[in-house]
Amino acid sequence: MMLVALLLCVAGLFAVAVAATILAANVPGRVLTYGATAALTLVALSLSALGLFGGGIETLRLPIGLPWLGANFRLDALAAFFLVVVNLGAAASSIFALGYGRHETAPQRVLPFFPAFIAAMNLVVLADDAFSFLFAWEFMSLTSWALVLSHDRDATNRRAGFIYIVMAGFGTLALLLAFGVLAGTDGNYAFAAMRAHAPDLQTAALVLFLVLLGAGSKAGIVPLHVWLPLAHPAAPSHVSALMSGVMTKVAVYAFARVAFDLANLSDWRLSAVVIALGGVTAVLGVLYALMEHDLKRLLAYHTVENIGIIFVGLGLALAFRANGLHAAAALAATAALFHVFNHSLFKSLLFFGSGAVLGATRERDMERLGGLIHRMPKTAAYFLIGAAAISALPPLNGFASEWLTFQAIFLSPHFPQWGLRFLAPAAGAMLALAAALAAACFVKAFGITFLGRARSPQAETGRETDKISLAAMAGLAALCIVAGAVPGTFTAALAPVSQMIASDHMPSRGLAAPWSPLVPSLGSANSYNGLVLLALLAAAIALVMLALRILANGTSRRAPAWDCGFPDPSPATQYGAESFAQPIRRVFGTIAFRAREEVFMPQPGDTAAARIHVRLIDPVWEAIFAPIARGVGFVADTMNPLQFLTIRRYLMLVFLSLVVLLAVLALWL
Amino acid sequence: MGxxxxxxxxxxxxxxxxxxxxxxxxxxxxxxxxAFALQSALLAAAVAWQALAQRAPHLLVTAVIAVTLKAIIxxxxLRYLIRSLGIHRTIETVSGIGPTMLAGMVLVALSMGLMLRATEASNVIAREDIAFALSVVLLGLLIMxxxxxxxxxxxxxxxxxxxxxLAGTGAHGMPMVVEISVAFSVLIAFIVIGIFLFRIRERFDTVDVAALDRFRGERQ
Structure with a gap:
């Protein structure tokens, strides 16, 4: 019932996509398109929430697609949870687009693909056979690629689109091979058949490797993350939010579906790979983000970091499950899934904020922003909430899920294997480092963008964004606070999912007791109560404000800010993004990015300014992608003369290859 | 079968x-x-004999098509073309006759060795026919x-x-439609190539394909 209704919503989204090709021409049509998309995704959101709480499994087979396979769909707890994430993010960005999309320069290139993209993401999560899954997956890639290329006049966007389509094609190929290996020799591509027989260790390792390549390249695992910071910012901001906040989660879903359900990985060595990759991804992602001063690219790099945190959680869940520690596995899985939900909230919120800034100032470079808190106070407030949430500050939601991940890491002494006992705390240390650096990075992002003085005329004339966009941001910010204040309710809602993938669930008092504290596992001495913390914080702030009001001198006085050492009126003398990141760049960047600083001093007597020049080398690009690109270029150059042969030589080539094939066959038979 | x-x-x-x-x-x-006309006539005879041996009257249609189109028309x-275009009568071959003949023999040996082994399950006529047919195909390519x-x-x-x-008629039960479509595709290829010949001749005063390469301005 729920499944049919969800598929009808998907069909409705496709219908909206088709209608949008005509509707995109005028403003009411655009409002109608985004409105219909928002309505349909809200319906799908409530349906999938019902499916999550209902707990049943529904399957459906439609007679389309491959004739002997059909199109199989299935709604279980895991799918329902990810549908909630997808449709919540999609609804928020449709509503945001109602306001933000009005400034769209090329609406015909965005509107038809937007609902189709959302529909494809829903279909990926619902698919129950490899053919439907890959079809929906590729459809999702292609529609998002079209959205990345919606501003194709810009050469950097074209390059981003090219790299994205190459990586997406590569990822789909890897997933195709993974499903091929899972299907085995009898080639049954229905997920039900893959579930039925567990692969042996070599097959499982091969499947894990392929799915890490396929889903990992979409999620942004280092070193497959290179397209992410290029493609996510290239799209319009509400699409960036969808791609960064939601599409990466669909990739996490693909990984979870294969690892926990289809391949049923049950060897601790495989989970160790996932944990290690997650840790490296988290640290490198945030280091990249710190070096960045383009607001949207910075956010995209933070997606890489958060995917790393999620994969550490998933890897821990796999490791605990492999050792039969089901309660601990449930904790780790719940932490990872809760972080999936939380990240989709605050990443969408932050991208909306950056979209609002971009819309107001036409600027993405933080070095040309500043002081926007005066002109865009509401956007600044929402962005601050999102930044605090992604930096894992209590009492917001990011803290709750990262705290749960750390609680799972604290259970690592229970591992019987020494390798995991060492690896898990090491991953924990990397997560701690990543969390601290993320906080630093968002101090930079918020401080440079919204505080200080305007660094460019555009930043000086920026105006607050429209009410609908603000409403979308306010909704997400409120959800961030709610999920941080009553995390117990959310982890209780995740119980059916963790029951499904980890055969156990976290202790909870159910949905009805939101005030109860979050307890990671039975008998654990740790607990966290977001509500109490929120109340304490509110009380403390109220107390301080009251004390200030009573004790402080009431008269206000205007004076130059930071007058000591800040006498120069030029805004360029302010603390900038580069200067903020410099200490961290000196500590980590010299190793990670081979960062070199060169100072150009003018000759004595020359009045020119001294300049400092920073050179960063992306290790992943240099070590992996540049050699591949050179190799492809070399092969292409070598093969190029083949295009200019004479007719007779082409005939000769055909003839010779035929003869060679026949000869091989003759020897082989 | 006798x-x-x-x-x-x-x-x-x-x-x-x-x-x-x-x-x-x-x-x-x-x-x-x-030689080509004679080969086509022999083909028609082979197909007609198959029609009698297999009691498949539709193969006679194939034989008639082969005779009228390929052996006569x-x-x-082509003769008319050569006369009217004044094409040079001698053909420049790429390599000498001797090596070409040797290569042809190797090809026949290859196709025999391959096909006789690959079609062990089929009946005798089909096996021989298919082995000879592959030789003819490979030799045709070699001629080109x-x-x-x-x-x-x-x-x-x-x-x-x-x-x-030949391969098609040797195998039992090849549908008529396939044969007819093959015959038509050859006819169309012939027409297209004939037109091309005229056009090439008009422009370059020769049908030597090397002239085309020169015109494309490319190295040999």
């Missing part, structure tokens, strides 16, 4: 291969066309590759197609 029917089928198919060799060492266009038209002259390449292509028809 021994005489097998022997005759074997003889006709074998003579098709023989005619391919004959075509391989022709260095003058008119004799090449003659196409050779006549070793001729610099466009007319020579056209004849090589149609000889290749003779091999395909």
């Amino acid at each position: 021994a005489i029917s097998f022997d005759l089928a074997h003889l006709l198919a074998g003579s098709l291969v023989l005619m391919s060799f004959v075509m391989l060492y022709q260095d003058r266009l008119p004799s090449l066309i003659n 196409i050779p006549l038209v 590759v070793t001729r610099r002259n466009a007319v020579g390449q056209v004849i090589g292509f149609m000889s290749l197609e003779n091999g395909l028809i």
Whole structure:
């Protein structure tokens, strides 16, 4: 019932996509398109929430697609949870687009693909056979690629689109091979058949490797993350939010579906790979983000970091499950899934904020922003909430899920294997480092963008964004606070999912007791109560404000800010993004990015300014992608003369290859 | 199936291969066309014999198409073309006749060795026919590759197609539609190539394909 209704919503989204090709021409049509998309995704959101709480499994087979396979769909707890994430993010960005999309320069290139993209993401999560899954997956890639290329006049966007389509094609190929290996020799591509027989260790390792390549390249695992910071910012901001906040989660879903359900990985060595990759991804992602001063690219790099945190959680869940520690596995899985939900909230919120800034100032470079808190106070407030949430500050939601991940890491002494006992705390240390650096990075992002003085005329004339966009941001910010204040309710809602993938669930008092504290596992001495913390914080702030009001001198006085050492009126003398990141760049960047600083001093007597020049080398690009690109270029150059042969030589080539094939066959038979 | 029917089928198919060799060492266009016409007539005979042996009257249609089109009309038209275009009668071959013949023998050995082993499950006539047919196809390709002259390449292509028809009739139950469509595709290819010949001749005063390469401004 729920499944049919969800598929009808998907069909409705496709219908909206088709209608949008005509509707995109005028403003009411655009409002109608985004409105219909928002309505349909809200319906799908409530349906999938019902499916999550209902707990049943529904399957459906439609007679389309491959004739002997059909199109199989299935709604279980895991799918329902990810549908909630997808449709919540999609609804928020449709509503945001109602306001933000009005400034769209090329609406015909965005509107038809937007609902189709959302529909494809829903279909990926619902698919129950490899053919439907890959079809929906590729459809999702292609529609998002079209959205990345919606501003194709810009050469950097074209390059981003090219790299994205190459990586997406590569990822789909890897997933195709993974499903091929899972299907085995009898080639049954229905997920039900893959579930039925567990692969042996070599097959499982091969499947894990392929799915890490396929889903990992979409999620942004280092070193497959290179397209992410290029493609996510290239799209319009509400699409960036969808791609960064939601599409990466669909990739996490693909990984979870294969690892926990289809391949049923049950060897601790495989989970160790996932944990290690997650840790490296988290640290490198945030280091990249710190070096960045383009607001949207910075956010995209933070997606890489958060995917790393999620994969550490998933890897821990796999490791605990492999050792039969089901309660601990449930904790780790719940932490990872809760972080999936939380990240989709605050990443969408932050991208909306950056979209609002971009819309107001036409600027993405933080070095040309500043002081926007005066002109865009509401956007600044929402962005601050999102930044605090992604930096894992209590009492917001990011803290709750990262705290749960750390609680799972604290259970690592229970591992019987020494390798995991060492690896898990090491991953924990990397997560701690990543969390601290993320906080630093968002101090930079918020401080440079919204505080200080305007660094460019555009930043000086920026105006607050429209009410609908603000409403979308306010909704997400409120959800961030709610999920941080009553995390117990959310982890209780995740119980059916963790029951499904980890055969156990976290202790909870159910949905009805939101005030109860979050307890990671039975008998654990740790607990966290977001509500109490929120109340304490509110009380403390109220107390301080009251004390200030009573004790402080009431008269206000205007004076130059930071007058000591800040006498120069030029805004360029302010603390900038580069200067903020410099200490961290000196500590980590010299190793990670081979960062070199060169100072150009003018000759004595020359009045020119001294300049400092920073050179960063992306290790992943240099070590992996540049050699591949050179190799492809070399092969292409070598093969190029083949295009200019004479007719007779082409005939000769055909003839010779035929003869060679026949000869091989003759020897082989 | 009687021994005489097998022997005759074997003889006709074998003579098709023989005619391919004959075509391989022709260095003058008119004799090449003659050899092709003879090969097509032999093909028609082989197909007609198969029609009798297999009691498959629709194969007679194939035989009639082969005789009228490939043994009579196409050779006549090609002769007319050569006369009216004043094409140089000798054909420039790429390598000498000797190495070409040797290569042809290797190809026949290859196809025999391969096909006789690959089709062990099939009946005897089909096995022999398919082995000979592959030889004819490969020799046709060899004719195309070793001729610099466009007319020579056209004849090589149609000889290749003779091999395909032989393979098709040898296998039981090849549908009529396939044969007819193959026949038509050859006819259309012939028309297209004929038109091309005229156009090439008009522009370059020769049908030597090397002239085309010069025109494209490319190195050999």
